Amino acid sequence: xxxxxxxxxxxxxxxxxxxxxxxxxxxxxxxxxxxxxxxxxxxxxxxxxxxxxxxxxxxxxxxxxx
Amino acid sequence: xxxxxxxxxxxxxxxxxxxxxxxxxxxxxxxxxxxxxxxxxxxxxxxxxxxxxxxxxxxxxxxxxxxxxxxxxxxxxxxxxxxxxxxxxxxxxxxxxxxxxxxxxxxxxxxxxxxxxxxxxxxxxxxxxxxxxxxxxxxxxxxxxxxxxxxxxxxxxxxxxxxxxxxxxxxxxxxxxxxxxxxxxxxxxxxxxxxxxxxxxxxxxxxxxxxxxxxxxxxxxxxxxxxxxxxxxxxxxxxxxxxxxxxxxxxxxxxxxxxxx
Numbered sequence: 001x002x003x004x005x006x007x008x009x010x011x012x013x014x015x016x017x018x019x020x021x022x023x024x025x026x027x028x029x030x031x032x033x034x035x036x037x038x039x040x041x042x043x044x045x046x047x048x049x050x051x052x053x054x055x056x057x058x059x060x061x062x063x064x065x066x
Numbered sequence: 067x068x069x070x071x072x073x074x075x076x077x078x079x080x081x082x083x084x085x086x087x088x089x090x091x092x093x094x095x096x097x098x099x100x101x102x103x104x105x106x107x108x109x110x111x112x113x114x115x116x117x118x119x120x121x122x123x124x125x126x127x128x129x130x131x132x133x134x135x136x137x138x139x140x141x142x143x144x145x146x147x148x149x150x151x152x153x154x155x156x157x158x159x160x161x162x163x164x165x166x167x168x169x170x171x172x173x174x175x176x177x178x179x180x181x182x183x184x185x186x187x188x189x190x191x192x193x194x195x196x197x198x199x200x201x202x203x204x205x206x207x208x209x210x211x212x213x214x215x216x217x218x219x220x221x222x223x224x225x226x227x228x229x230x231x232x233x234x235x236x237x238x239x240x241x242x243x244x245x246x247x248x249x250x251x252x253x254x255x256x257x258x259x260x261x262x263x264x265x266x267x268x269x270x271x272x273x274x275x276x277x278x279x280x281x282x283x284x285x286x287x288x289x290x291x292x293x294x295x296x297x298x299x300x301x302x303x304x305x306x307x308x309x310x311x312x313x314x315x316x317x318x319x320x321x322x323x324x325x326x327x
Contacts, residue, residue: 010116025120026119026120030120030125031125031158031159032158033111040157058154059116060111060158062111062155063110064085064086064089065110066087066110066140066273066274
């Protein structure tokens with residue numbers, strides 16, 4: 001199914017969870033935050049939040065900055 | 067009793083806060099942060115690059131050395147974006163400690179004061195410990211404090227400009243009225259700038275470019291550590307007043323060859 005992640009179109013398996021997405025990006029256990037259709041997904045809900053066709057996600061992390 | 071800095075629920079012994087941006091590489095970042103003695107470091111919040119594996123070594127180092135992260139809202143030009151960024155930062159870092167930065171102009175990187183106040187009100191209500199980057203206007207600083215910010219962070223000069231404190235008189239006025247810590251943030255260029263901030267009575271100094279952009283960042287980080295400590299100690303020691311005329315340091319009596327009238 002087609003979704004948008006960080007402004008890019010991406011294909012994901014139907015029924016993918018946020019946790020699965022983060023794992024596929026090598027991000028499990030990292031200090032990241034996820035927005036799903038403009039709502040932050042608390043980490044306790046990563047495994048139970050399912051992504052649907054057309055959803056928009058933002059996955060952010062900390063980088064060096066002043 | 068140790069001279070510590072209390073901000074919100076945090077207590078720090080180092081009054082130098084350092085940014086983690088603009089270093090040559092991870093090795094230099096680590097060496098500079100170690101030399102600075104800083105306990106608080108700022109970080110930015112950015113999209114993960116989906117096409118590349120994520121290099122986590124900076125964060126592994128920050129975590130191992132138990133730095134307190136102060137996520138910033140750098141790059142935000144509206145209160146909405148800054149609030150959104152803080153919420154994401156809180157989720158990612160599991161801490162409510164944030165540096166609020168809402169810019170008004172890409173050339174000067176001066177804060178948009180009106181949007182900063184809007185964002186601060188929302189963030190304080192949501193339970194964040196807000197450290198706002200602001201200009202050196204005592205009225206703005208008072209408003210930010212009244213809204214419940216845990217500190218105020220007036221700029222010395224534009225971010226990365228290295229000009230040092232352009233308006234020490236305003237900083238002094240801010241210090242006289244503030245009941246929260248005052249941390250000079252932005253525009254520091256060299257060690258004396260940091261020392262001057264502390265001698266005025268500031269509670270801390272935040273800098274990034276002054277260290278990362280120096281020819282020898284590791285030694286500059288050490289210089290800044292010493293400058294902040296020296297300035298603070300000088301402030302606590304009660305300096306002599308400034309006088310127009312001289313007062314001799316050596317006794318006037320018993321000078322060789324003097325005539326008694």
